[in-house]
Amino acid sequence: MNTQFEHIFINGEWRKGSSEKTIKNINPYTEEEILTIQSANEDDLNEAYEQAKQAQKSWGKELPQIKRGVLEKLVQVMNENKDFILEWLIKEAGSTAMKAEAEFQAAMNIVKEASTYPYRIEGSILPSQTPGKENRVYRDPLGVIGVISPWNFPFHLAIRSIASAIGTGNSVVVKPSTDTPVTGGLIFASLFEEAGLPKGVLNVVVGRGSEIGDAIVAHPVPRLISFTGSTEVGRHIGELAGKGLKKTALELGGNNVFIVLEDANLDQAVESALFGKFYHQGQICMATNRIFVQEDIYDQFADKFIQGVNKLQAGDPKEKSTHIGPLINRSQVDRILEDIDKTVQQGAEVRTGGEASGNLLQPTVLTGVRNNMPLAENEIFGPVAILIPFKDEEDVLSMANEFPYGLSGAVHSGSLERGVQLARKVETGMIHVNDQPVNDEAHMPFGGEKDSGLGRFNGHWVLEEFTTVKWVSVQHEKRDYGPFSNL
Template identity: 40%
Template sequence: MKNLEHWIGGAAISSSTENYFDDLNPIDDSVFSRVPAGTAEDVDRAVEAAHQAFLTHRDTPAAVREEWLTKAAAIMERDVAIFADILVDEIGSPIAKAGFETRFAVGFLRAAAGVPRRVRGETIPSDTPGRFSMSLRQPVGVVAGITPFNVPLIKGIKQSAMAIATGNAFVLLPSEASPMVAAQLAKLWKEAGVPDGLFNVVYGNGADIGDDLTGHPKVSAITFTGSSRVGKHIAEIAARRLKKYTLELGGKSPLIVSADADIDQAVNAALFSIFMYQGQVCMGASRIYVERPIFDKFAKAFSAATKNAKIGDLREPTTMLGPIISERQRERVRRHIDDARAKGADVLAGGEWTGNCCSATVLQGVTDDMTVFAEETFGPVTSLYPFDSLDEVIELANDTEYGLSASIFTRDIDKALRFAQRAEAGMVHINAPTLYDEPHVPFGGIKASGFGREGTEADLEIMTEWKWVTIQSADGGAGGH
């Protein structure tokens, strides 16, 4: 068991109170670390440290920031085993998923290293003779980041790397279920040479101190990943103070299998899309629509493959399913499955538990009176539905409050492109899983799945502010309006 402290101004800082909480290993709910329960005072100390560091280092040359990020990528690559161990033991990540996170983090840092030299504006023709007109992108100041438990490394790196790359300071409030990843990130940025105060961590329950962080008058931008309910609340706080913000929220992502699809390819993609990290992924394909002529064939093949999804040693590469993160979330998964059973759904596979692990579960005959029909389960549970036409499945896929990711399997490119154009989702994949990300793409959703986009290009919108500058020649007259 390890004891953590807040990371403020480049040093471990004790909490303003003696209150600590337990960070549990979800395999057996044993205590993994003891974590300070931060207060509004702790948040204020972190934001003030970030603000002062920003004022001191805001004019740091792009080449220096590039060097920090390049070093961070090398350190991350060196320490992948350390980060992977934390992901396995703290959040119950199978080693294959932990490997995905660490590889993505290295790649994102390398991509972000190129950002400092791309924070540029443009010259603009002026209507006034003799006036030189240009636009600049300048850092916003202090960026607040709130990360989820399921991909704490990916989100922690995404948020902090872009804040640092664009000349800002950063304050991180990690999920109370994954604080150790944040502690390791603090070490990474320190070793990479990032000046004290540009990266800070405050631990605690988001329900208790989240508003203190997002509503702090010296926080200029917010980047949040979590539930739609909390995201809407953060949007209200940001709107009241006119802060920039990006929200990456929940999903109920559809995966469509047309009659002309490669069934084996679709089955494998569906397995990955919903059962990777035991379904605790916002892009999870929790709704699978299969064209009626192949519905029975797909259902049989998918159910058989699902039964082979392995629960076991998290450090064994073939293990696909690990523990559900908390008792609260386990109860949610149980409730969704039990409610569907009680109301007449067929369980084609799964629905059973081994300790804190739920087996990969496939439902058929789900109707709109069942909780699982519309709500995000955030577990290894998906439902199969038949459809008869492309227009019908587009309507079904869009009939949700969410709009994060969607995919379609078909050999008909016209059909695929029509679906891509009409799908109400921020991301659409053709003949590929719903679950995918790259550092430089505009990642995010619409409707209740989010607001704004993440990525090395998209993040410039919240991490920088446009400024228009004009210069009138001294002998050219005042001009203007």
């Protein structure tokens, strides 16, 4: 397997980027440099898009069994290199061993689902209002797709778009986050290269946002931009794409709710909340942001929850006993500590945690939080839990839907029907009853509402995103054009 990760990858060739700037790849736990990459500039990006455009012409026409065969081979290559992939996820993304394993399996499920897409590209024949006419609808690839991948679940969230695009006959140019250039981009160049993907179908450009961030969206070649990241950046991407009349698939920020009703199974709710909040240090778009607990059981839930948090181990992500690894960089730690301080100043209480060493932030719980405090209003994206009391369902719905986000969520209740009815009233793209918000299945529609994004990934929903339809009518019999006929 090729490991020239200090290079970029264009048209099947590993080469140095053309920018004068470099990107240092840093281990977030040890804060040591892993490698240095020569950045790509706009010339590299332009070549990547042009090569992708040429490669797509033949790839889009390739037989379905050939497309499927490449993705099936990718499954084999991923399994053969699993330990290598997990090692990179731990040292580059700060993944715990548990999270790295789960991310690998999620990515594997995506590739297996995508391998079915070449045989699921369906057209249709529809009736016509015109005598002797047949209406045909053909479904075709969009062409070239630009993918901007994030740093939190880089392997899974990058392959979600890459494999789906390739499985539907498109070619791809990937710009990974500069925090995870390997697991969010370059590693796929190696994996697909070994799987036999034709040159030019996948290209990876590692570059700074200041040099190629806007250009990867505004370039005239791509017809869709797939982005996973913050709402602020997603909105900017949407504006740039709109100017070029491009499609976008945007999975953006969340302020996800976890609602515990007074009839809930308390132990189950606590265990679920621990996972949904602290899995991968809370650095997940779907992670729980606000834990709402009905007043009658608030203190009891808080005591049990804090007991569980105090058992979590924070430390080296390589150790299998570690629950909480490092945040991706110090700026994330400082941002969260500032919001903790502001929230405490407004009357909340830190019940456990609240201390940081390097990029490692101790698992933290605050009680006495109100919905208008900084930690409630902002997406935390870290190992900090806030507990907010509520009176009744009307009260919690008002708070849950107050902010302009709607990605995921959870409701716990002893009555499944009560839980479902409340869940349907929460304005969100996904929500889970008697579970936690971090769920992603390769065949289920993944995406948010409001400021949490546009479009849906996975299953047949991504076929709609990554393809287009063409109406071709066929006039089998001579048509009567009225006064224009027989002139």
